[in-house]
Amino acid sequence: xxxxxxxxxxxxxxxxxxxxxxxxxxxxxxxxxxxxxxxxxxxxxxxxxxxxxxxxxxxxxxxxxxxxxxxxxxxxxxxxxxxxxxxxxxxxxxxxxxxxxxxxxxxxxxxxxxxxxxxxxxxxxxxxxxxxxxxxxxxxxxxxxxxxxxxxxxxxxxxxxxxxxxxxxxxxxxxxxxxxxxxxxxxxxxxxxxxxxxxxxxxxxxxxxxxxxxxxxxxxxxxxxxxxxxxxxxxxxxxxxxxxxxxxxxxxxxxxxxxxxxxxxxxxxxxxxxxxxxxxxxxxxxx
Amino acid sequence: xxxxxxxxxxxxxxxxxxxxxxxxxxxxxxxxxxxxxxxxxxxxxxxxxxxxxxxxxxxxxxxxxxxxxxxxxxxxxxxxxxxxxxxxxxxxxxxxxxxxxxxxxxxxxxxxxxxxxxxxxxxxxxxxxxxxxxxxxxxxxxxxxxxxxxxxxxxxxxxxxxxxxxxxxxxxxxxxxxxxxxxxxxxxxxxxxxxxxxxxxxxxxxxxxxxxxxxxxxxxxxxxxxxxxxxxxxxxxxxxxxxxxxxxxxxxxxxxxxxxxxxxxxxxxxxxxxxxxxxxxxxxxxxxxxxxxxxxxxxxxxxxxxxxxxxxxxxxxxxxxxxxxxxxxxxxxxxxxxxxxxxxxxxxxxxxxxxxxxxxxxxxxxxxxxxxxxxxxxxxxxxxxxxxxxxxxx
Numbered sequence: 001x002x003x004x005x006x007x008x009x010x011x012x013x014x015x016x017x018x019x020x021x022x023x024x025x026x027x028x029x030x031x032x033x034x035x036x037x038x039x040x041x042x043x044x045x046x047x048x049x050x051x052x053x054x055x056x057x058x059x060x061x062x063x064x065x066x067x068x069x070x071x072x073x074x075x076x077x078x079x080x081x082x083x084x085x086x087x088x089x090x091x092x093x094x095x096x097x098x099x100x101x102x103x104x105x106x107x108x109x110x111x112x113x114x115x116x117x118x119x120x121x122x123x124x125x126x127x128x129x130x131x132x133x134x135x136x137x138x139x140x141x142x143x144x145x146x147x148x149x150x151x152x153x154x155x156x157x158x159x160x161x162x163x164x165x166x167x168x169x170x171x172x173x174x175x176x177x178x179x180x181x182x183x184x185x186x187x188x189x190x191x192x193x194x195x196x197x198x199x200x201x202x203x204x205x206x207x208x209x210x211x212x213x214x215x216x217x218x219x220x221x222x223x224x225x226x227x228x229x230x231x232x233x234x235x236x237x238x239x240x241x242x243x244x245x246x247x248x249x250x251x252x253x254x255x256x257x258x259x260x261x262x263x264x265x266x267x268x269x270x271x272x273x274x275x276x277x278x279x280x281x282x283x284x285x286x287x
Numbered sequence: 288x289x290x291x292x293x294x295x296x297x298x299x300x301x302x303x304x305x306x307x308x309x310x311x312x313x314x315x316x317x318x319x320x321x322x323x324x325x326x327x328x329x330x331x332x333x334x335x336x337x338x339x340x341x342x343x344x345x346x347x348x349x350x351x352x353x354x355x356x357x358x359x360x361x362x363x364x365x366x367x368x369x370x371x372x373x374x375x376x377x378x379x380x381x382x383x384x385x386x387x388x389x390x391x392x393x394x395x396x397x398x399x400x401x402x403x404x405x406x407x408x409x410x411x412x413x414x415x416x417x418x419x420x421x422x423x424x425x426x427x428x429x430x431x432x433x434x435x436x437x438x439x440x441x442x443x444x445x446x447x448x449x450x451x452x453x454x455x456x457x458x459x460x461x462x463x464x465x466x467x468x469x470x471x472x473x474x475x476x477x478x479x480x481x482x483x484x485x486x487x488x489x490x491x492x493x494x495x496x497x498x499x500x501x502x503x504x505x506x507x508x509x510x511x512x513x514x515x516x517x518x519x520x521x522x523x524x525x526x527x528x529x530x531x532x533x534x535x536x537x538x539x540x541x542x543x544x545x546x547x548x549x550x551x552x553x554x555x556x557x558x559x560x561x562x563x564x565x566x567x568x569x570x571x572x573x574x575x576x577x578x579x580x581x582x583x584x585x586x587x588x589x590x591x592x593x594x595x596x597x598x599x600x601x602x603x604x605x606x607x608x609x610x611x612x613x614x615x616x617x618x619x620x621x622x623x624x625x626x627x628x629x630x631x632x633x634x635x636x637x638x639x640x641x642x643x644x645x646x647x648x649x650x651x652x653x654x655x656x657x658x659x660x661x662x663x664x665x666x667x668x669x670x671x672x673x674x675x676x677x678x679x680x681x
Contacts, residue, residue: 005509012501117336119522121529121555131535138508139535144501213533214498215525215555219333223496255502258493266465266494 004135009255011134015144017251018151019206023224024231024243025158026202032238033171033195036085037096040103042225044200047107048073048207049216050115053122062125062212069208070201077200081193089192104221112218120216147209154202155244162240171195175238230269234276236283246284321362322611322618325382325412327393327403329370333521336551337395338368341417341600343589345392347581348604350588356608357616368394375402383412389618390415392603395596397421397468404428411621413628417603418596422471425647427678431625434646436602436633438568439674444472444545446652446668447516447566448479451543456513458488459543462503463518465492472518472545480516488512498526504534515540520547525555532559546655546662551594553660560657568650569595569637570662581636593636602635609633645676 027041051072055065080103088096124143131139162168170191173181182188206224214220231250235242250269257268264271276284326345328338342365349361364386366378375394379402382388391407391414394400400419407414408430416424416435420443425435451459461476463469470492477487489510491503507515515536519527524547531542537559542548546567553560571582571594581601585593610628611618618624632641633648640650654668 005505008505009502012505016499016501112335117333117339119525119552119555121525121557123557124533131533137511138505141533141535143533213526213529215522215529215552217333217522218335220522254499258497258499258502259506262492266497 005138008134008138008140009259010252011140013252013255014248015148015251016255017248018148018155019210020227020231020251021244021247022151022154022209023203023206024228024235024247025154025240026199027228028232028235028238028240028243029158029202030196030199031232032240033175034085034089034192036088036196037093037100038085038199039097039100039225040107041199041203041228042221042223043104043107044073044076044203044221045207045210045224046111046216046219046221047076048204049122049211049214049220050111050120050207051204052208052211053115053120053216056122056211062122066208070205073201073204073208074197076204077197078193080200081196085192085196086189107221108218115216117218122211122216124212141213143212147213150209154205158240167194227269230273232283234273234283236286239283239285242283242285319359321360322356322390322607323362323364323386323388324607325386325388325391325393326363326365327368327375327378327382327391327399328365329395330365330367332369332371334370334395337418337596340594340596341392341395341603343585344593344597344600344602345417345604347585347588347597348601348608351584352608356611357614359611359616359618361607364388366393368396368399370394370396370399372396372398372402375399376406379403379406383407383410388412390607392417392600394419397424400424401428404430404433407432413621413625415603415606417599420471421467422674422677425643425645425674425679426676429645429676429679429681431646431681432621434606434628434642436606436648437599438650439647440468440471440545441475442647442650442652442672442674443547443567444475444516444518445479446654446672447543447545448476448481448485449483450564450566450654450668451476451480451514451516452483452485454514454541456541457485458512459485459514459516460489460491460507460510460512461487461516462491462493462507464495464497464523466495469495469518473516476516476545496523498523500527500530501534504530504536507540508534508536512540514543516543517548518545520550521552524548524552528552528556528563529559537562546595549655549657549662551596553657553662557660560660562657564654564656564665565662566652566654566668567595567662568648568652569598570653570655570664572661572663573637573653574664575636575638577634577638578636598636602633602637605633605635606631643673643676644681645674645679646681647674647676649673 030036030038051069052065055068056062128143128146131141134140170186231247235246253272254269257265328341330338382391391412395418397419414433418437420438420440422439422441461473463473542563544565546565548565549560549563582593609631613627629642632639638651640648643649649671652669652672654665655662656665
C-alpha cells in the first residue's frame with residue numbers, strides 16, 4: 001500500500017469512527033449520568049433514519065426533514081423517560097434490559113407496519129452531493145466529509161457543555177453524587193428527562209444523517225447497537241471522552257483490517273476489545 | 288318368532304350392505320380429500336417481504352384454476368420459517384409426518400433449504416423450492432422428490448463472465464459477502480470469465496452482514512480494474528450501489544452483478560443504479576404476453592407490482608396444478624407424480640422452462656440494464672441454460 005492510499009484509508013477509518021461516536025455517545029451519556037442501560041438505543045437510530053426518509057419524501061427537503069425528525073426524536077425521548085424509564089431508577093439493570101428490549105420489539109413492529117419490509121433509500125441532498133479528488137485516482141464523497149464535520153461539531157459541543165456550562169456542571173455532579181445535587185436544590189428529575197432526551201436525540205441524529213448513505217431495512221438498529229457496545233465498552237461505560245477515542249480506534253482498526261487482513265476482519269474489533277479489556281477491565285477511561 | 292327371524296334375515300344383510308357402502312364411499316372420499324400443500328416461508332424477519340410475494344404468486348396460480356385441481360380442493364398449511372435454519376427440520380417433519388402434506392413449498396433462505404432437504408429425503412412428500420439458490424440443493428444434495436422453480440446461484444452469475452469479456456473487460460475485481468451464495472456466484476462468474484480469456488485480478492470477501500464498504504471501494508479505485516463484478520442483495524445491495532456511485536467510481540469502472548444487485552432495490556438505489564448491468568432469469572419489463580397478463584392479474588389481486596419472488600411462487604403453483612391435472616388428481620402415487628413433474632414444460636412469466644435431471648429449471652438468462660429505475664432487457668444472454676448439477680447422482 002503506498003502512502004497516499006494509506007492516508008485515504010486512514011481518512012475512511014476516522015470518518016467511520018466519528019460516525020460510531022455519534023451513535024454511541026448518547027448511549028454512554030445516558031448510562032454515565034442516569035445509570036440506565038438503554039438497549040433500544042439502536043432502535044432510535046433506525047427511527048431517526050426512517051423519519052428522515054418520511055419527511056424528505058414529504059417535504060422534498062432534507063434540511064426540513066432533518067429539523068422535524070430531530071424535534072420528533074426529542075419528544076419521543078421525553079415521552080419514554082417520563083412514562084417508562086422513570087419507574088426504573090431504583091431497579092436493577094435486569095429490569096432495564098427487559099423494558100428496553102421490549103421497546104426494540106415495539107419500534108421494529110412500528111417500523112414494519114408503517115414503512116414495510118422493502119429496503120428504502122434517501123437521496124443525498126443536492127448541495128452536499130458529488131465528490132472531491134483526494135489523489136489523482138481516488139475521489140471522496142462530499143456528504144461523508146459533511147458527516148465527519150457534523151460529528152466533530154457534536155463532539156465539541158458535548159465537551160463544551162459538560163465541562164463549561166451550568167447544565168454540564170449539574171450532569172457531572174449528578175454522575176458522582178445524586179443526593180448531594182438534590183440537596184442543593186437541583187430538580188434532578190428534570191435533569192434526567194433532559195439527559196435522556198438528548199441521548200435519544202443523538203441516536204436519531206446519527207440515523208438521520210446516515211439515511212442518505214445507508215439502506216433503510218428492518219432491524220438496522222440492532223446491527224449498529226453491537227458496534228456501539230464495542231465502542232462504549234472499550235471506552236469505559238459512561239465516559240464520553242472514552243467513547244470518542246474508542247470510536248476512532250475501532251473505526252481505524254476495522255478499516256485497516258478489512259483491507260490488510262480480510263480473513264480476520266470480521267472479528268478484528270472483538271479481538272481488539274478482548275485485548276483492551278485484558279489490560280484494562282473497566283475500559284480505557286473509566287474512573 | 289317368525290317375525291323376529293325375518294327381521295334378522297333382512298336387517299343383517301342390510302347392515303352389512305350399508306357398512307360396505309359406507310366403507311367404499313370412505314375409500315372414494317380419499318380421492319376427493321383436499322390436496323395438502325404445506326407452505327414454509329418467512330412471514331416475519333428480514334425476508335418477510337420475499338415470503339409474502341412468494342405466497343401471493345403461489346395462490347394466484349391456484350386461484351386461476353378456481354382453487355381446485357382435477358376436482359380436488361387445495362388446502363394450505365402455512366408455517367413461518369422466520370428464515371431460521373435451525374427451525375427447518377422440525378417444521379418440515381411436522382408437515383410431512385403429522386400433516387401428511389402432499390407438497391411442501393419452501394423456503395426463501397438457502398440454509399433453511401438444506402435443513403428441509405435432509406428431512407424430506409426418502410419421505411412420501413414432494414418439496415418445491417421457490418427461491419433458495421444454493422447450488423447443492425440440486426447438486427450434491429439433490430433428491431428425486433425435490434424440485435426447484437427458481438435458479439441455482441451458478442445460473443445467475445455464470446453468463447455474466449462471458450458477457451463481461453465480450454464487452455471488452457479483461458481485468459476484473461470481484462466482490463461479495465463472505466458466505467455460501469456470494470462465493471458460489473463469484474466462482475461461477477470466474478469460471479466463464481477466465482474461460483473466455485479474462486482475469487479476475489482480485490477477489491474481495493466482506494464479512495456478512497457488514498455494509499461499511501468505504502475501505503474496499505478505496506482499494507478498487509486504486510487497483511483500477513476494467514470492471515467490477517459483485518454479488519450483494521437486499522439492503523446491502525442498496526448501500527453498495529449508492530456508495531459505488533458516491534465514490535465517483537460508476538462513471539469510470541463499470542459495475543456488473545448477478546441480478547440480485549438490482550432486483551427489488553432500484554427504487555431505494557435511485558439514480559445511483561442507472562446503467563448497472565446484471566444477469567438473471569427474469570426482468571420485470573420482459574416483453575412476452577404471459578408476463579404481461581401475469582403482472583396485470585397480480586396487481587389486480589394484491590394492489591402492488593409483481594416481482595421475481597412472486598413469479599417463482601407462481602411457477603411452484605403452476606407446477607402443482609399441471610402435474611396433478613396430468614395424473615387426473617391422483618396424488619397417492621408419488622413416483623408417478625414425480626415422473627410427471629420432471630416431464631412438464633412450465634409456461635412461466637419468465638419464458639417457458641422445463642426441468643433438468645437434477646430438477647433445476649433449464650431456463651433463459653437475460654442480460655439486463657437499469658434504465659429509468661427499471662431492469663430492462665438488453666438481450667438474451669443464454670437460452671436454455673442448464674445448471675451443471677455437480678455431484679448430483681439422479
